[in-house]
Amino acid sequence: MKKIGVLTSGGDxxxxxxxxxxxxxxxxxxxxxxxxxKNGFQGLIEGNIEKMDIGSVGDIIQRGGTILHSARCKEFKTDEGQNKGIEQMKKHGIEGLIVIGGDGSFRGAVKLTEKGYPCIGIPGTIDNDIAGTDFTIGFDTALNTVIEAIDKVRDTASSHERTFIIEVMGRNAGDLALWAGLADGAESILIPEKKDELHDVVERLKRGQERGKKHSIIVLAEGxxxxxxxxxxxxxxxxLETRVTVLGHLQRGGSPTASDRVLASRLGAExxxxxxxxxxxxxxGIQNNQLVNHDIxxxxxxxxTIDLNMYQLSKELSI
Incomplete structure (x- = not known):
């Protein structure tokens, strides 16, 4: 193999x-x-392809986002779109492709592999929702962004003696909410994997008020x-009156943490x-701090799956 390609796809x-x-x-x-x-599978179809050298990736390790940009591409879900991408790879002599993204991106990688173009996937998503790896690239940075935001909201909640609901990303996975809620001592953590009944949340709020607690934080996963x-x-x-803060795409940005930089470097080389x-x-992927690989x-x-022991711990510590 003499030439390979790399792209980023899906959410940055x-x-x-x-x-x-x-x-x-x-x-x-x-x-x-x-x-x-550039621009993910859309760029592959359109032939938006450039040769890279050492200088192409200078001074980018600390930058958030992706210099290759990203785009969602419905056309690549079709045979016609996939064949267009293959023709572009043939044109440039690309013999293998590395796809950085989430499950949607990996489905494209599987289709290309089935058609004779070997692909390797690198899990890059703040949701941490890919099986076969303990962590995905971007999760740790997003987690720290969420924690910092909750810390600031708690200051206001304390000053005004109010209950705040913090809505965080994660699609159908509760990792961001669970880790951030446990790290910030949230009174309630609501995740898709273990849904709390509304009356349980209300009862916790009332118990807190009865013992003189003036403010509370509820971390809510968007799923x-x-x-x-x-x-x-x-x-x-x-x-009961509550205030709502939706963190939104703020969670995707920012300079990656040391943990994410090291993880990305290891997975990229692997x-x-x-x-x-x-x-x-x-x-x-990575499991127990060891590099692993699985069939996409x-x-x-x-x-x-999520660590429900952490969820139980959060319950015990938020009494």
Whole structure:
């Protein structure tokens, strides 16, 4: 293999640039040419492809987002779109592709692998919702962003003696809410994997008020409900006023943490090694701090799981 491509797809995540850097420099170290594909699979179809060198990835390890940009591409879900992408790779002599993104991006990688173009996936998503890896690139940075925001909201909650609902991202995974809620001592953590009954949340709020507690924090994963909807339910059920903060895309930005930079560097280099070893249709991940790889097709069929022991701990500590 003499030429490989790399692209980022789906939602951006802090640390993607560090992964791109690792792919490019590891490949060049092994005398392989690297081509950056801009705007994800859409860019692959359109031939938005440029050769990269060491200078292409200089001074990017600390930057959030992705220098290759990202876009969602419905056309690539079709055979016609996939074939257009293959033609562009043939045109540039690209023999293997590294895809940095989430489960939607990996489905595209599987299709290309099935059609004879080996792909390796690198999990990059703040949601941490990919099976087969303990952590995804971007999760730790997003987590710290959420924690910092909750710290600031708690100052206001304390000053005005109010209850705040903090809505965080995560799609159908509760990792961001659970980790942030536990780290910030939230009174209630609401996640899709273990839904609390509304009356349980209300009872915790009332118990706190009875013992003189003047403010509370509820961390709500977006996969459970909309923050404003949930606030209205609390109002209707218990006549308790709450304030809502939706952190939104703030969680995706920012300079990646040391943890995300190291993880991205390790996974990026591992992805290149997997291609050089003749592997295809694999996802590079980390488990128990050891690099692992799994078949993407198998990973896509598995459901991401959350550590419910952490959830139970949060209950015990928020009495």
């Amino acid at each position: 995540a802090p640390g993607m640039n560090a992964a791109i850097r690792a792919v490019v420099r590891k490949a060049i170290f092994n005398n392989i040419e690297v081509y950056g594909i 459970v409900d909309n923050g404003f909807n949930y606030a209205e339910k609390i109002k209707e059920t218990a006549d 992805a290149v090694d997997l291609l050089l070893d003749g592997k295809a249709g694999k996802i590079a 097709s198998e990973i896509l069929q598995k459901k991401h």
